[in-house]
Amino acid sequence: HLAVAAAAGRGRVRVHPRPRVVVVTVGEELVEPGRSRPPGTVHDANAHALAAAVQDAGASAVRVGPVPDDRARLREVIEDQLVRADLLVLTGGLSAGPWDTVADVLAPLGTVRLDQVAMTPGGRLGFGTVDDVPVVALPGRPVAALVAHEVFLRPALRAMAGHADLFRPSVRAAVTHPWASPAGRRQFVPAALSGGPLDGYTVTPVGDPSAVGLADLARANALAVVGEDTTAVRAGDTLACLVLDG
16 A cells, blocks of 8 residues: 555555554453363453454454452553553443442543443443543443444444444345344344345344353354344344444
């Protein structure tokens, strides 16, 4: 690209730097992959999954954590990372009650607002700024965090990186198998999309739509989107699908 610009006589070109995104995972139960996992703990999949998703969106990613559910320690990490981040992502620590670490720490620092979002997989999300740095708080469950990234965070990162195409391509596809959808929530179902624009697309859920696992999302090439007012998806129904691959 630089050679083409030079050949055209352009002495200067406008560029956008890759946004620097710091991904901080929060939770006493998290163990770094490669280490032994004591009872009651899980390996930290979010840090690696979100870092890869951030890079796929066109940004650079730095993983920090896992950080325990300790308010003083989390505040120290946040303040330390703000100086080097164009955007800070926190995942986990959003449970209601005594483990609501992220909300307690962020409240006095900036303008981050946390709300329950009517989507599944999903839950509580946070958006705002601290010291003029955008901060996004995502659920701790890996599938919910990755779906929230696709719906909310990825378009923002694409915009920060200067891309014109902010959103995943979307196609309409005919459903091959029925499933139930919770009332009042927009459902994002990992799915296998097949077909093409000439003959039409079909979409099949990967795994159980009511209990989506990380392996299901890894096998999917699309997210089928079910509206809040729909409680029963029938074979033959047409849904909008976000294309994840290709």
